[in-house]
Amino acid sequence: xxxxxxxxxxxxxxxxxxxxxRNTSLETQGDRFTxxxxxxxxxxxxxxxxxxxxxxxxxAVTTLAETLLGLVIALTLYKTFRGRGLIRAAVLVxxxxxxxxxxxxxxxxxxxxxxxxxxxxxxxxxxxxxxNFLGSTTLALPTLMLADVWKxxxxxxxxxxxxxxxxxxxxxxxxxIDGASTWQFFWQVRLPLLMPALLVAALLxxxxxxxxxxxxxxxxxxxxxxxxxxxxTVAYKTLFSGLELGYGSTIATAMFVTEAxxxxxxxxxxxxxxxxxx
Amino acid sequence: MVALSVPARRRSxxxxxxxxRRGGFVVLxxxxxxxxxxxxxxxxxxxxxxxxxxxxxxxxxxxxxxxxLQHYRNVFVAKHFGxxxxxxxxxxxxxTAIALVFAGLAAYAIARLPLPGKGIVMSLVxxxxxFPQISIVTPLYQVLNQLHLLDTYRGLSGVYIGLALPLMVYxxxxxxxxxxxxxxxxxxxxxxxxxxxxxxxxxxxSLPGVVPAALLGFIASWNELLLALSFTTSPAHQTIPVGxxxxxxxxxxxxxxxxxxxxxxTVPLVVLVLIFQKRIVEGVTAGSVKG
Numbered sequence: 001x002x003x004x005x006x007x008x009x010x011x012x013x014x015x016x017x018x019x020x021x022r023n024t025s026l027e028t029q030g031d032r033f034t035x036x037x038x039x040x041x042x043x044x045x046x047x048x049x050x051x052x053x054x055x056x057x058x059x060a061v062t063t064l065a066e067t068l069l070g071l072v073i074a075l076t077l078y079k080t081f082r083g084r085g086l087i088r089a090a091v092l093v094x095x096x097x098x099x100x101x102x103x104x105x106x107x108x109x110x111x112x113x114x115x116x117x118x119x120x121x122x123x124x125x126x127x128x129x130x131x132n133f134l135g136s137t138t139l140a141l142p143t144l145m146l147a148d149v150w151k152x153x154x155x156x157x158x159x160x161x162x163x164x165x166x167x168x169x170x171x172x173x174x175x176x177i178d179g180a181s182t183w184q185f186f187w188q189v190r191l192p193l194l195m196p197a198l199l200v201a202a203l204l205x206x207x208x209x210x211x212x213x214x215x216x217x218x219x220x221x222x223x224x225x226x227x228x229x230x231x232x233t234v235a236y237k238t239l240f241s242g243l244e245l246g247y248g249s250t251i252a253t254a255m256f257v258t259e260a261x262x263x264x265x266x267x268x269x270x271x272x273x274x275x276x277x278x
Numbered sequence: 279m280v281a282l283s284v285p286a287r288r289r290s291x292x293x294x295x296x297x298x299r300r301g302g303f304v305v306l307x308x309x310x311x312x313x314x315x316x317x318x319x320x321x322x323x324x325x326x327x328x329x330x331x332x333x334x335x336x337x338x339x340x341x342x343x344x345x346x347l348q349h350y351r352n353v354f355v356a357k358h359f360g361x362x363x364x365x366x367x368x369x370x371x372x373x374t375a376i377a378l379v380f381a382g383l384a385a386y387a388i389a390r391l392p393l394p395g396k397g398i399v400m401s402l403v404x405x406x407x408x409f410p411q412i413s414i415v416t417p418l419y420q421v422l423n424q425l426h427l428l429d430t431y432r433g434l435s436g437v438y439i440g441l442a443l444p445l446m447v448y449x450x451x452x453x454x455x456x457x458x459x460x461x462x463x464x465x466x467x468x469x470x471x472x473x474x475x476x477x478x479x480x481x482x483x484s485l486p487g488v489v490p491a492a493l494l495g496f497i498a499s500w501n502e503l504l505l506a507l508s509f510t511t512s513p514a515h516q517t518i519p520v521g522x523x524x525x526x527x528x529x530x531x532x533x534x535x536x537x538x539x540x541x542x543x544t545v546p547l548v549v550l551v552l553i554f555q556k557r558i559v560e561g562v563t564a565g566s567v568k569g
Binding site: 010011012013015016019072073076079081085087088089090091092093094095096097098099100101102104105106107108109111113114116119150154158161162207210211213214217218231232235236239240245248249252253255256259263 | 303306307310311313314315317318320321324332333334335336337406408409410411412413414415416417418420421497500501503504507508518519522523525531533536537539540543544547548550551552555556558559
Protein backbone atom coordinates (compact mmCIF):
# COMPACT_ATOMS: atom_id res chain seq x y z
CA UNK A 1 0.00 0.00 0.00
CA UNK A 2 2.70 2.42 1.04
CA UNK A 3 4.81 1.29 -1.90
CA UNK A 4 1.92 1.82 -4.34
CA UNK A 5 1.37 5.26 -2.95
CA UNK A 6 5.03 6.12 -3.32
CA UNK A 7 5.01 4.81 -6.88
CA UNK A 8 1.85 6.63 -7.93
CA UNK A 9 2.39 9.97 -6.24
CA UNK A 10 5.77 10.60 -4.76
CA UNK A 11 7.80 9.31 -7.68
CA UNK A 12 6.02 11.48 -10.27
CA UNK A 13 6.46 14.59 -8.14
CA UNK A 14 10.18 13.98 -7.65
CA UNK A 15 10.51 13.19 -11.32
CA UNK A 16 8.76 16.45 -12.20
CA UNK A 17 11.19 18.39 -10.03
CA UNK A 18 14.05 16.55 -11.75
CA UNK A 19 12.65 17.42 -15.18
CA UNK A 20 12.27 21.04 -14.11
CA UNK A 21 16.00 21.51 -14.45
CA ARG A 22 16.34 19.99 -17.90
CA ASN A 23 15.60 21.21 -21.40
CA THR A 24 13.60 18.06 -22.24
CA SER A 25 11.41 18.69 -25.26
CA LEU A 26 9.63 16.38 -27.64
CA GLU A 27 10.05 18.91 -30.43
CA THR A 28 13.76 19.69 -30.27
CA GLN A 29 14.55 16.22 -28.85
CA GLY A 30 16.74 17.94 -26.26
CA ASP A 31 17.16 16.19 -22.94
CA ARG A 32 20.00 17.39 -20.77
CA PHE A 33 20.58 19.14 -17.49
CA THR A 34 20.53 22.90 -17.93
CA UNK A 35 20.99 24.09 -14.37
CA UNK A 36 19.06 27.20 -13.45
CA UNK A 37 18.25 28.33 -16.99
CA UNK A 38 14.58 27.19 -16.73
CA UNK A 39 14.23 29.02 -13.43
CA UNK A 40 15.74 32.09 -15.02
CA UNK A 41 13.29 31.85 -17.91
CA UNK A 42 10.43 31.48 -15.44
CA UNK A 43 11.44 34.67 -13.64
CA UNK A 44 10.98 36.66 -16.81
CA UNK A 45 7.91 34.84 -18.12
CA UNK A 46 5.17 37.49 -18.12
CA UNK A 47 2.37 35.03 -18.94
CA UNK A 48 3.41 32.78 -16.06
CA UNK A 49 3.35 35.60 -13.52
CA UNK A 50 0.03 36.85 -14.83
CA UNK A 51 -1.36 33.32 -14.43
CA UNK A 52 0.22 33.11 -10.98
CA UNK A 53 -1.53 36.29 -9.81
CA UNK A 54 -4.82 35.26 -11.41
CA UNK A 55 -4.70 31.82 -9.82
CA UNK A 56 -4.11 33.30 -6.37
CA UNK A 57 -6.89 35.83 -6.95
CA UNK A 58 -9.23 33.05 -8.09
CA UNK A 59 -8.34 30.92 -5.08
CA ALA A 60 -8.82 33.71 -2.55
CA VAL A 61 -12.12 35.02 -3.93
CA THR A 62 -13.78 31.66 -4.55
CA THR A 63 -12.68 30.16 -1.22
CA LEU A 64 -14.00 33.14 0.71
CA ALA A 65 -17.29 33.27 -1.22
CA GLU A 66 -17.83 29.52 -1.00
CA THR A 67 -17.14 29.48 2.74
CA LEU A 68 -19.59 32.30 3.46
CA LEU A 69 -22.30 31.02 1.13
CA GLY A 70 -21.75 27.45 2.30
CA LEU A 71 -22.18 28.63 5.89
CA VAL A 72 -25.49 30.33 5.06
CA ILE A 73 -26.77 27.20 3.31
CA ALA A 74 -25.53 24.89 6.07
CA LEU A 75 -27.20 26.99 8.79
CA THR A 76 -30.44 27.05 6.80
CA LEU A 77 -30.51 23.33 6.09
CA TYR A 78 -29.57 22.48 9.67
CA LYS A 79 -33.01 23.48 10.86
CA THR A 80 -35.76 20.89 10.78
CA PHE A 81 -38.62 21.61 8.43
CA ARG A 82 -40.89 19.68 6.12
CA GLY A 83 -39.22 18.63 2.87
CA ARG A 84 -35.71 19.11 4.21
CA GLY A 85 -34.43 15.91 2.59
CA LEU A 86 -35.67 17.07 -0.80
CA ILE A 87 -34.07 20.50 -0.48
CA ARG A 88 -30.78 19.00 0.73
CA ALA A 89 -30.79 16.82 -2.38
CA ALA A 90 -31.54 19.82 -4.60
CA VAL A 91 -28.63 21.73 -3.10
CA LEU A 92 -26.28 18.84 -3.88
CA VAL A 93 -27.14 18.89 -7.60
CA UNK A 94 -24.43 21.38 -8.71
CA UNK A 95 -21.82 19.30 -6.94
CA UNK A 96 -22.80 16.21 -8.94
CA UNK A 97 -22.50 18.00 -12.28
CA UNK A 98 -19.16 17.52 -14.05
CA UNK A 99 -17.08 20.72 -14.11
CA UNK A 100 -16.85 20.47 -17.87
CA UNK A 101 -20.64 20.55 -18.07
CA UNK A 102 -20.78 23.43 -15.58
CA UNK A 103 -18.42 25.31 -17.86
CA UNK A 104 -20.66 24.77 -20.88
CA UNK A 105 -23.72 25.72 -18.82
CA UNK A 106 -22.23 29.01 -17.72
CA UNK A 107 -20.99 29.62 -21.24
CA UNK A 108 -24.61 29.46 -22.39
CA UNK A 109 -26.06 31.43 -19.44
CA UNK A 110 -23.51 34.22 -19.89
CA UNK A 111 -23.40 34.14 -23.69
CA UNK A 112 -22.86 37.62 -25.10
CA UNK A 113 -25.64 37.27 -27.69
CA UNK A 114 -28.43 35.01 -26.47
CA UNK A 115 -27.47 34.37 -22.87
CA UNK A 116 -30.37 34.55 -20.46
CA UNK A 117 -28.29 36.55 -17.97
CA UNK A 118 -27.81 39.28 -20.53
CA UNK A 119 -31.51 39.26 -21.30
CA UNK A 120 -32.40 39.67 -17.62
CA UNK A 121 -29.79 42.39 -17.03
CA UNK A 122 -31.02 44.43 -20.00
CA UNK A 123 -34.67 43.97 -19.07
CA UNK A 124 -34.16 44.96 -15.47
CA UNK A 125 -32.31 48.04 -16.80
CA UNK A 126 -29.16 47.10 -14.94
CA UNK A 127 -27.13 47.53 -18.13
CA UNK A 128 -28.05 49.38 -21.33
CA UNK A 129 -26.53 46.95 -23.79
CA UNK A 130 -25.53 43.31 -23.78
CA UNK A 131 -22.32 42.46 -22.01
CA ASN A 132 -19.81 40.08 -23.57
CA PHE A 133 -18.88 38.47 -20.25
CA LEU A 134 -16.47 35.85 -21.50
CA GLY A 135 -14.94 38.04 -24.18
CA SER A 136 -13.96 40.81 -21.80
CA THR A 137 -10.54 40.93 -20.14
CA THR A 138 -12.09 42.32 -16.95
CA LEU A 139 -15.25 40.21 -16.69
CA ALA A 140 -14.12 36.77 -17.88
CA LEU A 141 -12.27 35.86 -14.69
CA PRO A 142 -15.14 36.94 -12.38
CA THR A 143 -17.53 34.87 -14.51
CA LEU A 144 -15.30 31.83 -14.03
CA MET A 145 -15.24 32.55 -10.30
CA LEU A 146 -19.03 32.63 -10.22
CA ALA A 147 -19.22 29.29 -12.04
CA ASP A 148 -16.79 27.80 -9.52
CA VAL A 149 -18.75 29.18 -6.58
CA TRP A 150 -21.95 27.71 -7.99
CA LYS A 151 -20.39 24.32 -8.57
CA UNK A 152 -18.47 23.93 -5.30
CA UNK A 153 -20.53 25.68 -2.62
CA UNK A 154 -22.67 22.54 -2.06
CA UNK A 155 -19.69 20.52 -0.97
CA UNK A 156 -18.63 23.29 1.38
CA UNK A 157 -22.16 23.41 2.79
CA UNK A 158 -22.05 19.63 3.25
CA UNK A 159 -18.81 19.78 5.23
CA UNK A 160 -20.10 22.65 7.38
CA UNK A 161 -23.39 20.86 7.95
CA UNK A 162 -21.34 17.91 9.19
CA UNK A 163 -19.51 20.30 11.52
CA UNK A 164 -22.77 21.81 12.79
CA UNK A 165 -24.15 18.39 13.61
CA UNK A 166 -21.28 17.70 16.00
CA UNK A 167 -22.32 20.63 18.21
CA UNK A 168 -24.22 19.08 21.14
CA UNK A 169 -27.89 20.04 21.24
CA UNK A 170 -27.62 20.52 25.01
CA UNK A 171 -25.54 23.64 24.31
CA UNK A 172 -28.23 25.03 22.05
CA UNK A 173 -30.87 24.48 24.72
CA UNK A 174 -28.67 25.96 27.43
CA UNK A 175 -28.13 29.13 25.39
CA UNK A 176 -31.84 29.39 24.67
CA ILE A 177 -32.73 29.09 28.35
CA ASP A 178 -30.16 31.78 29.14
CA GLY A 179 -32.12 33.98 26.77
CA ALA A 180 -29.42 34.42 24.14
CA SER A 181 -30.67 35.97 20.91
CA THR A 182 -30.12 34.14 17.63
CA TRP A 183 -27.25 36.46 16.71
CA GLN A 184 -25.54 36.21 20.07
CA PHE A 185 -25.92 32.48 19.94
CA PHE A 186 -24.38 32.35 16.47
CA TRP A 187 -21.38 34.55 17.24
CA GLN A 188 -20.62 33.30 20.72
CA VAL A 189 -21.50 29.61 20.63
CA ARG A 190 -21.95 28.23 17.17
CA LEU A 191 -19.24 29.96 15.16
CA PRO A 192 -16.41 29.32 17.65
CA LEU A 193 -17.40 25.65 17.88
CA LEU A 194 -17.66 25.40 14.12
CA MET A 195 -14.32 27.15 13.53
CA PRO A 196 -12.09 24.05 13.31
CA ALA A 197 -14.38 22.38 10.75
CA LEU A 198 -14.71 25.65 8.87
CA LEU A 199 -10.99 26.27 8.63
CA VAL A 200 -10.22 22.73 7.52
CA ALA A 201 -12.96 22.87 4.89
CA ALA A 202 -11.65 26.23 3.66
CA LEU A 203 -8.12 24.83 3.43
CA LEU A 204 -9.29 21.85 1.37
CA UNK A 205 -11.27 24.20 -0.84
CA UNK A 206 -8.36 26.61 -1.33
CA UNK A 207 -5.98 23.83 -2.33
CA UNK A 208 -8.53 22.54 -4.79
CA UNK A 209 -9.38 25.96 -6.22
CA UNK A 210 -5.68 26.59 -6.74
CA UNK A 211 -5.54 23.71 -9.23
CA UNK A 212 -8.39 25.12 -11.35
CA UNK A 213 -8.10 23.83 -14.89
CA UNK A 214 -11.40 22.65 -16.39
CA UNK A 215 -13.26 25.97 -16.19
CA UNK A 216 -10.75 28.17 -18.04
CA UNK A 217 -9.77 25.37 -20.42
CA UNK A 218 -13.35 24.82 -21.59
CA UNK A 219 -14.88 28.28 -21.19
CA UNK A 220 -12.20 30.67 -22.37
CA UNK A 221 -9.10 28.66 -23.24
CA UNK A 222 -7.22 31.10 -20.99
CA UNK A 223 -8.23 34.15 -23.05
CA UNK A 224 -9.07 36.85 -23.85
CA UNK A 225 -5.46 38.10 -23.78
CA UNK A 226 -4.44 35.57 -21.08
CA UNK A 227 -6.88 37.21 -18.67
CA UNK A 228 -8.19 33.83 -17.46
CA UNK A 229 -4.96 31.88 -17.74
CA UNK A 230 -4.26 29.89 -14.57
CA UNK A 231 -1.11 28.04 -13.56
CA UNK A 232 -2.61 24.71 -14.56
CA THR A 233 -3.62 25.89 -18.03
CA VAL A 234 -0.22 27.52 -18.65
CA ALA A 235 1.59 24.37 -17.53
CA TYR A 236 -0.72 22.18 -19.61
CA LYS A 237 -0.21 24.27 -22.73
CA THR A 238 3.55 24.29 -22.29
CA LEU A 239 3.58 20.52 -21.77
CA PHE A 240 1.13 19.33 -24.38
CA SER A 241 0.97 22.06 -27.01
CA GLY A 242 4.56 23.29 -26.71
CA LEU A 243 5.78 19.75 -25.95
CA GLU A 244 8.36 21.29 -23.63
CA LEU A 245 8.42 18.71 -20.89
CA GLY A 246 11.35 20.39 -19.14
CA TYR A 247 10.05 23.94 -18.89
CA GLY A 248 6.48 22.72 -18.36
CA SER A 249 7.76 20.82 -15.35
CA THR A 250 9.42 23.99 -14.08
CA ILE A 251 6.01 25.67 -14.11
CA ALA A 252 4.40 22.64 -12.46
CA THR A 253 7.10 22.70 -9.77
CA ALA A 254 6.55 26.41 -9.15
CA MET A 255 2.89 25.61 -8.72
CA PHE A 256 3.66 22.77 -6.36
CA VAL A 257 5.86 25.07 -4.26
CA THR A 258 3.16 27.77 -4.14
CA GLU A 259 0.54 25.22 -3.12
CA ALA A 260 2.81 23.83 -0.41
CA UNK A 261 3.29 27.40 0.88
CA UNK A 262 -0.47 28.00 0.98
CA UNK A 263 -0.99 24.69 2.79
CA UNK A 264 1.83 25.48 5.21
CA UNK A 265 0.70 29.00 6.08
CA UNK A 266 -2.94 27.98 6.33
CA UNK A 267 -2.04 24.89 8.36
CA UNK A 268 0.03 26.93 10.81
CA UNK A 269 -2.82 29.38 11.17
CA UNK A 270 -5.27 26.56 11.94
CA UNK A 271 -2.88 25.00 14.47
CA UNK A 272 -2.30 28.30 16.28
CA UNK A 273 -5.99 29.01 16.30
CA UNK A 274 -6.79 25.60 17.75
CA UNK A 275 -4.02 25.94 20.37
CA UNK A 276 -5.26 29.38 21.39
CA UNK A 277 -8.68 27.93 21.99
CA UNK A 278 -7.19 25.03 23.91
CA MET B 279 -41.59 24.53 34.69
CA VAL B 280 -40.11 28.00 34.60
CA ALA B 281 -38.15 27.18 31.50
CA LEU B 282 -41.30 25.97 29.79
CA SER B 283 -43.33 29.05 30.52
CA VAL B 284 -40.77 31.50 29.11
CA PRO B 285 -41.01 30.47 25.45
CA ALA B 286 -44.78 30.27 25.73
CA ARG B 287 -44.99 33.87 26.91
CA ARG B 288 -42.54 35.03 24.25
CA ARG B 289 -44.53 33.33 21.53
CA SER B 290 -47.70 35.23 22.28
CA UNK B 291 -45.86 38.53 22.56
CA UNK B 292 -44.13 38.35 19.23
CA UNK B 293 -46.23 36.17 16.96
CA UNK B 294 -46.06 38.85 14.26
CA UNK B 295 -42.28 38.83 14.42
CA UNK B 296 -42.29 35.05 14.18
CA UNK B 297 -44.41 35.23 11.07
CA UNK B 298 -41.93 37.64 9.45
CA ARG B 299 -39.07 35.40 10.45
CA ARG B 300 -40.81 32.35 9.04
CA GLY B 301 -41.51 34.19 5.81
CA GLY B 302 -37.86 35.20 5.61
CA PHE B 303 -36.83 31.62 6.09
CA VAL B 304 -39.06 30.42 3.26
CA VAL B 305 -37.68 33.13 0.96
CA LEU B 306 -34.14 32.09 1.87
CA UNK B 307 -34.96 28.46 1.10
CA UNK B 308 -36.51 29.45 -2.22
CA UNK B 309 -33.43 31.50 -3.12
CA UNK B 310 -31.14 28.59 -2.28
CA UNK B 311 -33.18 26.17 -4.39
CA UNK B 312 -33.40 28.53 -7.38
CA UNK B 313 -29.68 29.28 -7.20
CA UNK B 314 -28.86 25.56 -7.07
CA UNK B 315 -31.22 24.35 -9.76
CA UNK B 316 -31.72 27.19 -12.24
CA UNK B 317 -28.56 26.71 -14.36
CA UNK B 318 -29.29 23.03 -14.85
CA UNK B 319 -32.99 23.53 -15.45
CA UNK B 320 -32.17 26.17 -18.04
CA UNK B 321 -29.83 23.73 -19.77
CA UNK B 322 -32.61 21.12 -19.73
CA UNK B 323 -35.10 23.56 -21.27
CA UNK B 324 -32.60 24.70 -23.89
CA UNK B 325 -31.88 21.13 -24.92
CA UNK B 326 -35.45 20.74 -26.19
CA UNK B 327 -35.68 24.03 -28.06
CA UNK B 328 -35.02 24.26 -31.79
CA UNK B 329 -32.07 26.43 -32.84
CA UNK B 330 -34.24 29.30 -34.07
CA UNK B 331 -35.79 29.62 -30.59
CA UNK B 332 -32.36 29.56 -28.97
CA UNK B 333 -31.21 32.53 -31.02
CA UNK B 334 -34.26 34.70 -30.42
CA UNK B 335 -33.64 38.02 -28.70
CA UNK B 336 -36.29 37.19 -26.10
CA UNK B 337 -35.61 33.76 -24.63
CA UNK B 338 -38.40 31.24 -24.84
CA UNK B 339 -39.01 30.11 -21.28
CA UNK B 340 -40.55 26.74 -22.05
CA UNK B 341 -39.93 24.38 -24.98
CA UNK B 342 -43.67 24.05 -25.70
CA UNK B 343 -45.07 24.11 -28.27
CA UNK B 344 -42.63 22.93 -30.94
CA UNK B 345 -40.08 21.32 -28.69
CA UNK B 346 -37.61 19.10 -30.48
CA LEU B 347 -35.45 16.05 -29.91
CA GLN B 348 -33.16 17.10 -32.77
CA HIS B 349 -30.31 18.05 -30.41
CA TYR B 350 -30.37 14.63 -28.79
CA ARG B 351 -30.31 13.01 -32.22
CA ASN B 352 -27.33 15.16 -33.20
CA VAL B 353 -25.47 14.23 -30.05
CA PHE B 354 -25.83 10.49 -30.53
CA VAL B 355 -25.84 10.16 -34.31
CA ALA B 356 -23.59 12.91 -35.65
CA LYS B 357 -21.31 13.33 -32.66
CA HIS B 358 -21.07 9.64 -31.68
CA PHE B 359 -21.55 10.53 -28.05
CA GLY B 360 -22.53 6.98 -27.18
CA UNK B 361 -18.89 5.95 -27.59
CA UNK B 362 -17.72 8.50 -24.99
CA UNK B 363 -20.36 7.24 -22.57
CA UNK B 364 -19.29 3.62 -23.05
CA UNK B 365 -15.65 4.62 -22.54
CA UNK B 366 -16.46 6.54 -19.37
CA UNK B 367 -18.51 3.69 -17.94
CA UNK B 368 -15.78 1.11 -18.61
CA UNK B 369 -12.93 3.23 -17.25
CA UNK B 370 -14.75 4.70 -14.24
CA UNK B 371 -16.55 1.56 -13.10
CA UNK B 372 -13.42 -0.59 -13.27
CA UNK B 373 -11.36 2.07 -11.51
CA THR B 374 -13.95 2.51 -8.76
CA ALA B 375 -14.35 -1.23 -8.18
CA ILE B 376 -10.61 -1.93 -7.99
CA ALA B 377 -9.91 1.16 -5.89
CA LEU B 378 -12.66 0.12 -3.49
CA VAL B 379 -10.94 -3.24 -2.87
CA PHE B 380 -7.54 -1.61 -2.27
CA ALA B 381 -9.01 1.19 -0.17
CA GLY B 382 -11.01 -1.27 1.92
CA LEU B 383 -7.92 -3.34 2.71
CA ALA B 384 -5.78 -0.28 3.41
CA ALA B 385 -8.39 1.46 5.57
CA TYR B 386 -9.00 -1.71 7.56
CA ALA B 387 -5.30 -2.19 8.12
CA ILE B 388 -4.86 1.41 9.27
CA ALA B 389 -7.93 1.28 11.50
CA ARG B 390 -7.37 -2.11 13.10
CA LEU B 391 -4.04 -3.85 12.75
CA PRO B 392 -1.23 -3.00 15.17
CA LEU B 393 1.10 -1.48 12.57
CA PRO B 394 3.79 1.03 13.48
CA GLY B 395 3.54 4.53 11.93
CA LYS B 396 -0.17 4.35 11.08
CA GLY B 397 -0.62 8.05 11.71
CA ILE B 398 2.17 8.90 9.30
CA VAL B 399 0.66 6.65 6.61
CA MET B 400 -2.74 8.30 7.01
CA SER B 401 -1.30 11.83 6.82
CA LEU B 402 0.74 10.82 3.79
CA VAL B 403 -2.41 9.47 2.11
CA UNK B 404 -4.14 12.79 2.70
CA UNK B 405 -1.13 14.90 1.71
CA UNK B 406 -0.89 13.02 -1.57
CA UNK B 407 -4.45 13.90 -2.51
CA UNK B 408 -3.49 17.59 -2.24
CA PHE B 409 -0.88 17.43 -5.01
CA PRO B 410 -1.79 19.46 -8.06
CA GLN B 411 -2.50 16.96 -10.83
CA ILE B 412 -0.51 18.97 -13.31
CA SER B 413 2.64 18.29 -11.29
CA ILE B 414 2.33 14.53 -11.80
CA VAL B 415 1.05 14.55 -15.36
CA THR B 416 4.39 14.54 -17.24
CA PRO B 417 6.04 11.62 -15.44
CA LEU B 418 2.83 9.60 -15.59
CA TYR B 419 2.68 10.34 -19.30
CA GLN B 420 6.22 9.05 -19.75
CA VAL B 421 5.54 5.94 -17.66
CA LEU B 422 2.33 5.13 -19.54
CA ASN B 423 4.19 5.73 -22.79
CA GLN B 424 6.92 3.25 -21.84
CA LEU B 425 4.32 0.66 -20.82
CA HIS B 426 2.38 1.26 -24.07
CA LEU B 427 -0.68 2.19 -22.03
CA LEU B 428 -1.32 5.62 -23.53
CA ASP B 429 -4.78 5.86 -25.09
CA THR B 430 -5.99 2.61 -23.52
CA TYR B 431 -8.73 1.83 -21.03
CA ARG B 432 -6.26 0.14 -18.70
CA GLY B 433 -3.90 3.11 -18.58
CA LEU B 434 -6.52 5.71 -17.69
CA SER B 435 -8.30 3.35 -15.32
CA GLY B 436 -5.03 2.68 -13.49
CA VAL B 437 -4.41 6.39 -13.05
CA TYR B 438 -7.96 6.87 -11.75
CA ILE B 439 -7.45 4.13 -9.17
CA GLY B 440 -4.59 6.16 -7.77
CA LEU B 441 -6.72 9.29 -7.91
CA ALA B 442 -9.65 7.77 -5.99
CA LEU B 443 -7.64 5.93 -3.32
CA PRO B 444 -6.85 8.73 -0.82
CA LEU B 445 -10.44 9.94 -0.45
CA MET B 446 -11.82 6.39 -0.31
CA VAL B 447 -9.29 5.30 2.31
CA TYR B 448 -10.19 8.35 4.37
CA UNK B 449 -13.96 7.81 4.25
CA UNK B 450 -13.71 4.04 4.91
CA UNK B 451 -11.18 4.57 7.69
CA UNK B 452 -13.66 6.84 9.46
CA UNK B 453 -16.34 4.16 9.28
CA UNK B 454 -14.15 1.23 10.26
CA UNK B 455 -12.95 3.14 13.29
CA UNK B 456 -16.52 3.66 14.42
CA UNK B 457 -17.17 -0.10 14.59
CA UNK B 458 -16.59 -1.47 18.09
CA UNK B 459 -13.52 -3.69 18.26
CA UNK B 460 -15.60 -6.27 20.16
CA UNK B 461 -17.23 -7.23 16.87
CA UNK B 462 -13.82 -8.19 15.46
CA UNK B 463 -13.00 -10.11 18.59
CA UNK B 464 -16.28 -12.00 18.49
CA UNK B 465 -15.61 -12.97 14.88
CA UNK B 466 -12.10 -14.10 15.81
CA UNK B 467 -13.43 -16.28 18.60
CA UNK B 468 -15.80 -17.85 16.10
CA UNK B 469 -12.72 -18.79 14.10
CA UNK B 470 -12.73 -16.15 11.33
CA UNK B 471 -9.40 -14.91 9.94
CA UNK B 472 -8.63 -11.22 9.33
CA UNK B 473 -9.81 -11.18 5.72
CA UNK B 474 -12.86 -13.26 6.55
CA UNK B 475 -13.73 -10.83 9.38
CA UNK B 476 -13.35 -7.90 7.00
CA UNK B 477 -15.52 -9.49 4.31
CA UNK B 478 -18.38 -11.01 6.30
CA UNK B 479 -18.53 -8.75 9.33
CA UNK B 480 -16.92 -5.34 8.88
CA UNK B 481 -18.02 -4.59 5.33
CA UNK B 482 -21.73 -5.42 5.86
CA UNK B 483 -21.72 -3.35 9.05
CA SER B 484 -19.98 -0.38 7.41
CA LEU B 485 -22.05 -0.43 4.23
CA PRO B 486 -23.22 3.14 4.92
CA GLY B 487 -19.56 4.11 4.50
CA VAL B 488 -18.87 1.92 1.49
CA VAL B 489 -21.63 3.51 -0.58
CA PRO B 490 -20.40 7.11 -0.26
CA ALA B 491 -16.79 5.99 -0.72
CA ALA B 492 -17.71 4.27 -3.99
CA LEU B 493 -19.85 7.21 -5.10
CA LEU B 494 -17.19 9.81 -4.31
CA GLY B 495 -14.62 7.79 -6.24
CA PHE B 496 -16.94 7.24 -9.18
CA ILE B 497 -17.98 10.90 -9.38
CA ALA B 498 -14.34 12.02 -9.18
CA SER B 499 -13.36 9.91 -12.19
CA TRP B 500 -16.59 10.60 -14.11
CA ASN B 501 -15.79 14.34 -13.89
CA GLU B 502 -12.02 14.25 -14.42
CA LEU B 503 -10.72 16.17 -17.44
CA LEU B 504 -7.02 17.02 -17.20
CA LEU B 505 -5.64 13.48 -17.01
CA ALA B 506 -8.13 12.08 -19.51
CA LEU B 507 -7.17 14.85 -21.92
CA SER B 508 -3.48 14.10 -21.45
CA PHE B 509 -3.53 10.30 -21.63
CA THR B 510 -6.10 9.60 -24.35
CA THR B 511 -5.74 10.77 -27.91
CA SER B 512 -8.47 9.06 -29.95
CA PRO B 513 -12.26 9.12 -29.61
CA ALA B 514 -12.00 5.33 -29.25
CA HIS B 515 -10.86 5.76 -25.65
CA GLN B 516 -11.73 9.34 -24.72
CA THR B 517 -14.14 9.88 -21.84
CA ILE B 518 -17.19 12.15 -21.61
CA PRO B 519 -15.43 15.25 -20.19
CA VAL B 520 -12.96 15.17 -23.10
CA GLY B 521 -15.84 14.76 -25.52
CA UNK B 522 -17.64 17.79 -24.10
CA UNK B 523 -14.47 19.89 -23.87
CA UNK B 524 -13.75 19.21 -27.56
CA UNK B 525 -17.36 19.89 -28.49
CA UNK B 526 -17.08 22.72 -30.94
CA UNK B 527 -18.23 23.48 -34.43
CA UNK B 528 -16.53 25.38 -37.18
CA UNK B 529 -18.75 28.44 -37.42
CA UNK B 530 -21.03 28.84 -34.46
CA UNK B 531 -21.30 27.28 -31.04
CA UNK B 532 -23.97 24.55 -31.11
CA UNK B 533 -25.61 25.54 -27.81
CA UNK B 534 -28.58 23.23 -28.27
CA UNK B 535 -26.46 20.14 -28.97
CA UNK B 536 -24.21 21.05 -26.10
CA UNK B 537 -27.17 21.38 -23.76
CA UNK B 538 -28.45 17.96 -24.85
CA UNK B 539 -25.02 16.40 -24.27
CA UNK B 540 -24.81 18.04 -20.85
CA UNK B 541 -28.19 16.68 -19.87
CA UNK B 542 -27.32 13.18 -21.05
CA UNK B 543 -24.12 12.95 -18.96
CA THR B 544 -25.51 14.75 -15.93
CA VAL B 545 -28.82 12.98 -15.43
CA PRO B 546 -27.27 9.67 -14.26
CA LEU B 547 -25.23 11.54 -11.64
CA VAL B 548 -28.11 13.67 -10.47
CA VAL B 549 -30.25 10.56 -10.12
CA LEU B 550 -27.49 8.83 -8.14
CA VAL B 551 -27.13 11.82 -5.84
CA LEU B 552 -30.87 12.12 -5.33
CA ILE B 553 -31.13 8.42 -4.45
CA PHE B 554 -28.11 8.37 -2.17
CA GLN B 555 -28.38 11.91 -0.82
CA LYS B 556 -28.84 10.69 2.74
CA ARG B 557 -26.02 8.20 2.47
CA ILE B 558 -23.63 10.79 1.05
CA VAL B 559 -24.43 13.31 3.77
CA GLU B 560 -24.11 10.62 6.44
CA GLY B 561 -20.91 9.26 4.92
CA VAL B 562 -19.18 12.61 4.77
CA THR B 563 -20.54 13.47 8.20
CA ALA B 564 -19.31 10.28 9.85
CA GLY B 565 -15.90 10.67 8.22
CA SER B 566 -15.40 14.19 9.46
CA VAL B 567 -16.90 13.65 12.89
CA LYS B 568 -14.26 11.09 13.68
CA GLY B 569 -11.49 12.80 11.69
